[in-house]
Amino acid sequence: MSDTAPNPSEAQSTMPKKSKGGFAENLRFLATLLxxxxxxxxxxxxxxxxxxxxxxxxxxxxxxxxxxxWPYGYSRYSFPFGIAPIDGRIMGSAPARGDVVVFKTPADNSTDYIKRIIGLPGDIIQIKGGQIVLNGTPVPRVRVADFIDPITPNSPCRPEPGLNIVEDSAPDGSPQCRYPRYRETLPNGRSYDVLDLGPLPFADDTATYVVPQGHYFLMGDNRDRSADSRYPAQLNGAIGMVPEENIVGRALVVFFSTDGHAEWIKPWTWPGAVRWPRIGGGF
Structure with missing residues (x-):
C-alpha cells in the first residue's frame, strides 16, 4: 500500500472537464432540426x-x-407564409386533369382548400344537368352503387328537401347515410367517383366559363356541397378560377383517419375511432 500523497495537479487532470458551449450546441441542433x-x-x-x-x-x-x-414545382405559396420571393412557378410540370390538389384560395391567398382539377388554361366549360361539358363534349358519367357512409361525429347525415340523401341502417343495425354516386371519366382517361345529390339550379346548370391562361378550373367531388370554380371567389366561400401559383401540391396518400368519436382524455377510445381501412389510400 503506497503512502505517497497524490499530486494535486494529477488529481485535477483526472476529473471530467466541464462541457463548454453546451447551450450553444443545443441551440444549433434545434435550429438545424427546424x-x-x-x-x-x-x-x-x-x-x-x-x-x-x-x-x-x-x-x-x-x-x-x-x-x-415536388410534382408541380414551387411557388411562393409552397413555403410557410408565402415568404419565398418566387414569381409564378419554378421547376416541376403542369397539373393534369383529374389531379386532386391543395391550393391557397384566391380570396385571401392564405387558406388551404382541396379540390379536383377539371379545366386547364384555355378550356371552355359548362355544367348542364349536373354533367360537365368540356370543350363542347359532355364528360361521360355513369350511375354506380350508392355511396354508403357510417354515421359518426365526423360523418353526420344531413338529408334536405329536394336532395337524394337517405338515412337508413346497415345490416348490423348501425345508422348510415346513403348518397347517389356516379363514375366520371375525363378525356385523359382519369376516372373517379362523384356525388350528385339532386337538381340544384345554380350548381347543375351554369353559364359557360373560359379558363384564363395561367389558371385552373377546380371542382369538389361532392358536387352539390362544394364551393368551387363555378362561383366567384369570396372569403370563406367559393374559389373562382385558381392561379397556377396558388397550387401548393398534389394529394399523395391518406396517412390517418378518424371518425371523430374518440375523446382525448380517454386513450382507450382512440383505436376504435380510427378508420383503419382508409389509411394508405392513394390518389
Whole structure:
C-alpha cells in the first residue's frame, strides 16, 4: 500500500472537464432540426386534414393526408407564409386533369382548400344537368352503387328537401347515410367517383366559363356541397378560377383517419375511432 500523497495537479487532470458551449450546441441542433423541417414541408411533403364534405366520396372529414410538393414545382405559396420571393412557378410540370390538389384560395391567398382539377388554361366549360361539358363534349358519367357512409361525429347525415340523401341502417343495425354516386371519366382517361345529390339550379346548370391562361378550373367531388370554380371567389366561400401559383401540391396518400368519436382524455377510445381501412389510400 503506497503512502505517497497524490499530486494535486494529477488529481485535477483526472476529473471530467466541464462541457463548454453546451447551450450553444443545443441551440444549433434545434435550429438545424427546424430548418430541415421547414425544407421538408416546403419542398417534399406537407400534412393536410379534411375539414369539410366537399370531396366526398374520396375524402371524408377526419382524413389526414400527405401532399406532395415536388410534382408541380414551387411557388411562393409552397413555403410557410408565402415568404419565398418566387414569381409564378419554378421547376416541376403542369397539373393534369383529374389531379386532386391543395391550393391557397384566391380570396385571401392564405387558406388551404382541396379540390379536383377539371379545366386547364384555355378550356371552355359548362355544367348542364349536373354533367360537365368540356370543350363542347359532355364528360361521360355513369350511375354506380350508392355511396354508403357510417354515421359518426365526423360523418353526420344531413338529408334536405329536394336532395337524394337517405338515412337508413346497415345490416348490423348501425345508422348510415346513403348518397347517389356516379363514375366520371375525363378525356385523359382519369376516372373517379362523384356525388350528385339532386337538381340544384345554380350548381347543375351554369353559364359557360373560359379558363384564363395561367389558371385552373377546380371542382369538389361532392358536387352539390362544394364551393368551387363555378362561383366567384369570396372569403370563406367559393374559389373562382385558381392561379397556377396558388397550387401548393398534389394529394399523395391518406396517412390517418378518424371518425371523430374518440375523446382525448380517454386513450382507450382512440383505436376504435380510427378508420383503419382508409389509411394508405392513394390518389
Amino acid at each position: 430548418v430541415l423541417a421547414v425544407l421538408l414541408r416546403s419542398l417534399i411533403v406537407a400534412p393536410f386534414n379534411i375539414p369539410s364534405e366537399s370531396m366526398l366520396p374520396r375524402l371524408l372529414v377526419g382524413d389526414y393526408l400527405f401532399v406532395a410538393k
